[in-house]
Amino acid sequence: MRMAHEGTFETLDGETLFYRYWPAESTGWRGAIVLFHRGHEHSGRVAHLVEELDLPEFAFFAWDARGHGRSAGVRGDSPSVARSVEDIQAFVDHIGAKHGVATENIAVVGQSLSAVLLAAWAHDYAPRVRAMVLAAPAFRVKLYVPWARPLLRLLHRVRGNFFVTSYVKARFLTHDALRIASFESDALITRSISVRVLLGLCDLAKRIVADAEAITVATQVLISGCDWVVDASPQHDFYERLGALTKERHVFEGFYHDTLGEKDRQPALNQVRSFLLKVYDASPERPSLCDADRRGFTRREADALARPLAKLSWRGLCWGAVGWVLKVGSQLSHGIRLGAATGFDSGSSLDYVCRNEAQGATALGRWVDRLYLDSIGWRGIRQRKRNVQSLLQETIDRVRQQGLPVRIVDIAAGSGRYVLDALDGCSPPETVELRDYSDASVAAARALIRQRGFEAFTSVLKADAFDVGGLSARKGRFTIGVVSGLYELYADNDQVRRSLHGLTAAIEPGGYLIYTGQPWHPQLQLIARALTSHRQGRPWIMRRRTQAELDQLIGAAGFLKISERIDEWGMFTVSLARRISMGARAQAASWPVQRLGVGS
Numbered sequence: 001m002r003m004a005h006e007g008t009f010e011t012l013d014g015e016t017l018f019y020r021y022w023p024a025e026s027t028g029w030r031g032a033i034v035l036f037h038r039g040h041e042h043s044g045r046v047a048h049l050v051e052e053l054d055l056p057e058f059a060f061f062a063w064d065a066r067g068h069g070r071s072a073g074v075r076g077d078s079p080s081v082a083r084s085v086e087d088i089q090a091f092v093d094h095i096g097a098k099h100g101v102a103t104e105n106i107a108v109v110g111q112s113l114s115a116v117l118l119a120a121w122a123h124d125y126a127p128r129v130r131a132m133v134l135a136a137p138a139f140r141v142k143l144y145v146p147w148a149r150p151l152l153r154l155l156h157r158v159r160g161n162f163f164v165t166s167y168v169k170a171r172f173l174t175h176d177a178l179r180i181a182s183f184e185s186d187a188l189i190t191r192s193i194s195v196r197v198l199l200g201l202c203d204l205a206k207r208i209v210a211d212a213e214a215i216t217v218a219t220q221v222l223i224s225g226c227d228w229v230v231d232a233s234p235q236h237d238f239y240e241r242l243g244a245l246t247k248e249r250h251v252f253e254g255f256y257h258d259t260l261g262e263k264d265r266q267p268a269l270n271q272v273r274s275f276l277l278k279v280y281d282a283s284p285e286r287p288s289l290c291d292a293d294r295r296g297f298t299r300r301e302a303d304a305l306a307r308p309l310a311k312l313s314w315r316g317l318c319w320g321a322v323g324w325v326l327k328v329g330s331q332l333s334h335g336i337r338l339g340a341a342t343g344f345d346s347g348s349s350l351d352y353v354c355r356n357e358a359q360g361a362t363a364l365g366r367w368v369d370r371l372y373l374d375s376i377g378w379r380g381i382r383q384r385k386r387n388v389q390s391l392l393q394e395t396i397d398r399v400r401q402q403g404l405p406v407r408i409v410d411i412a413a414g415s416g417r418y419v420l421d422a423l424d425g426c427s428p429p430e431t432v433e434l435r436d437y438s439d440a441s442v443a444a445a446r447a448l449i450r451q452r453g454f455e456a457f458t459s460v461l462k463a464d465a466f467d468v469g470g471l472s473a474r475k476g477r478f479t480i481g482v483v484s485g486l487y488e489l490y491a492d493n494d495q496v497r498r499s500l501h502g503l504t505a506a507i508e509p510g511g512y513l514i515y516t517g518q519p520w521h522p523q524l525q526l527i528a529r530a531l532t533s534h535r536q537g538r539p540w541i542m543r544r545r546t547q548a549e550l551d552q553l554i555g556a557a558g559f560l561k562i563s564e565r566i567d568e569w570g571m572f573t574v575s576l577a578r579r580i581s582m583g584a585r586a587q588a589a590s591w592p593v594q595r596l597g598v599g600s
Contacts, residue, residue: 002050002060009094011066011087013079018070019043019063019091021099022050026057030280031105031130032095035062036088036114038258039138040076040166040190042069045183049109049260053273059101063091065114069188076163076190081117081200082568088121089564092129104284107131107276111260112138112230116201119208119238122217124519124566124573126548131246131279133272135222135259139205139234141198149202156195163192172228174256175263207570209238211520213297214546216286218246220275222268224255243297245287248275289549290556293493302491302543305528319529326530332365335372343534344527345489347414347441353378354385354417376569377523381485383567384516387574388484389422391565395512395576396426399479402510405430409478409506411465411499412436412486415444419482420452428457433478435463466495471502479511484574488518489533491543493553500557507579513559517550517573518542547573 002022010016020043024030033055035046043062050060066087067073078084088108095101107130110118115137122132143149144167155162170183183189208215221239223232232251239249250271255262260269292298309316330337335358339349358369372378392408399406406429410419413434423429432454434445445460463470465486481503487496503513521527524542533540550573551561559577566573 004047004050007098009091009098011083011090013083015066015072015087017063017066017072017087017091019061020047021062022060024057024059028057029059030057031107032059032061032099032101033276034092034095034106034108035060036108036110036118037062037065037068038111039113039193040068042188044069044188045186046111046260049269052265052269053276055273055276058276059099061091061095061099064188068190074194076192076197077161077194078197080568081120081197081204082566082570084197085117085120085124085204086566088117089125089127092127093563103128104130107133107279109133109135109260109272110137111135112257113201116205116208119212119215120204120570122215122219123208123211124547124570125564126546126551127217129217130284131218131220131276133220133222133275135268136224136227136230136257137205137221137235137238138201138230139209139238140231141202142229142231149199152195152199156199161194161196163194164198165192168229168257172256174258174261176258176261176265177263179258179261204570205234207520209234209241212238212241213243214519214548216243216245216289216548218279218284219244220248220250220272222259222271223249223251224257224259224262225251225253226255227257229257243287245285246279246282286548289546289552290493290497292546292549293491293543298544298546298549299491301524302541305524306539306541309529319525322526322530329368329372332360332362333369333372334359334365335369340532342440343537343540344531345540346534347412347436347438348444349534350381350485351415351417351441351444353381356382375523377521377527377571380567380569380571384485384572384574385418385421387565387567387572388418388482388514388516391514391563391574391576392419392422392480392482393426395480395514396422396429398512404479404510406480407478408432408480408482409474410434410482410484411463411471411503412483413445413460414438414441414485415448416458416460417448418484420448420454420458423454424452428454430457432458433461434458435461435465437462437464466499468498468502471499472505474506476506476508478507481507481511481513482515484514484516486516487545487550488516488542491541493549496553497557500553500559504558504579509579509581511579513554513577513579515550515554515575515577517545517547517575518571519544519547519550519573520570522569522571551575 004020008016037046042064046062064071067075067077115134170180223235330340342348358366360366360369396406413436416434442460442462449458527540531540554577560580561575561577564575
């Protein structure tokens with residue numbers, strides 16, 4: 001019987017979470033398995049898997065999720081499901097820092113709610129874990145009350161957050177009498193769940209199932225054939241869309257929801273054990289996504305968005321009406337008028353969105369402008385700005401702790417507002433160079449610099465972010481590079497590679513790169529059919545770049561990602577990577593990459 005040790009770690013927002021860990025018993029250590037419990041439960045409820053999986057050469061870890069068991073937080077609650085996904089990343093980071101386990105040597109196993117969170121983590125953060133096992137993922141919870149979800153949404157809007165008690169009895173989770181009795185007597189079981197988490201889980205699951213092709217982690221899905229708690233159909237949809245090269249699906253007839261805690265669970269455990277040994281025995285592999293701009297599902301999606309609609313078709317008429325509404329709105333709202341004039345993706349337009357001050361000719365115009373500024377896409381943009389600023393401040397501290405000079409370059413700075421805002425209250429850096437191709441942005445940046453009194457260390461240069469020669473000429477000049485909101489606007493990976501090549505030359509080894517991505521967006525149709533780009537007023541067609549694709553491009557350029565942040569809707573990521581030496585670059589690229597076929 002392995003002896004469990006106990007520990008705690010701190011989340012990004014300062015909560016202290018509890019976990020158990022079991023060191024490997026065998027001298028031939030192979031890696032770590034991280035276990036994630038069901039909703040309502042805690043790490044003690046999955047501790048039996050440490051022995052039953054019979055993997056003595058692996059260390060095991062299991063946490064008490066925020067608001068559960070012995071961890072901090074309001075019982076059954078979380079600030080958001082995005083925060084809970086972020087907690088997973090914090091836990092994996094802690095395991096690496098405290099216990100010396102590289103992410104590449106970790107596999108994760110989750111049940112029910114935690115399986116959804118793990119799938120979202122794999123989608124949004126693109127971690128380089130070895131494998132993922134999802135048992136009875138709660139992609140759609142069975143709510144037996146008619147119209148339960150819309151009623152809960154209405155009540156949540158009216159009352160704010162509140163709690164509902166789970167209707168699920170232990171006898172509907174498992175046939176195992178001992179686990180039924182222990183569930184009913186366990187004082188650490190959290191009987192209620194917040195509506196915020198319940199509804200957030202519903203929205204998160206829809207997004208992840210629909211976009212499962214973006215997930216490339218080797219994945220095993222276990223489905224209980226007699227599940228009273230969650231529907232099986234979305235689990236099958238998820239598996240069939242999954243983009244992993246290595247994937248398995250197993251259905252266990254007669255099993256209740258607690259797949260890995262059923263009475264006769266050995267067949268399921270055998271499948272988990274076999275899968276984990278298989279992926280650890282083989283060389284890790286992942287699909288090459290560096291040419292996803294030419295083939296792959298995001299290319300097909302962008303091509304479909306670019307296809308013109310027949311004007312007299314139902315969809316053509318609907319989007320024509322939306323365009324007419326925006327045209328009328330541009331007469332009232334300053335933000336819509338600016339977007340129509342300069343492109344809704346222009347630096348001027350995004351700077352206006354980040355200022356978030358509604359303007360219009362009349363009270364009606366200001367109201368329309370407020371509706372415009374409060375759209376989900378622009379809320380995500382403002383959260384991205386905050387994430388860039390906080391990550392830049394942290395990176396400045398990192399560089400100073402390493403005894404290096406703080407020399408910053410932003411290759412597509414726009415007005416430079418987010419960089420200059422991040423410098424407020426900080427000790428002045430040695431140099432800041434803001435670059436942008438737009439005369440209007442360059443003028444705005446110079447005005448802001450004068451306003452802040454930063455002329456002594458900040459310069460502005462009109463330059464093309466894709467001009468490799470211009471950046472390469474600054475060889476080793478900078479310790480921090482920033483590229484925010486640029487690569488999302490360009491579908492062509494060759495352009496991104498050119499830009500990154502220049503950044504690789506301009507940033508000295510050991511320096512850092514802050515870069516943004518957009519792995520998902522809920523308004524792609526609206527953007528493509530009704531909004532115009534800064535490029536000669538053409539339709540703004542987005543080709544999403546998944547986080548896995550973006551990180552591969554960054555890695556190929558000689559940077560190693562070390563952290564990431566994302567908004568609560570899963571739209572915009574902000575990541576930090578370190579410029580590595582050629583030797584470390586070869587080691588980081590040691591995972592084999594398999595190219596996708598032309599028809600992929």
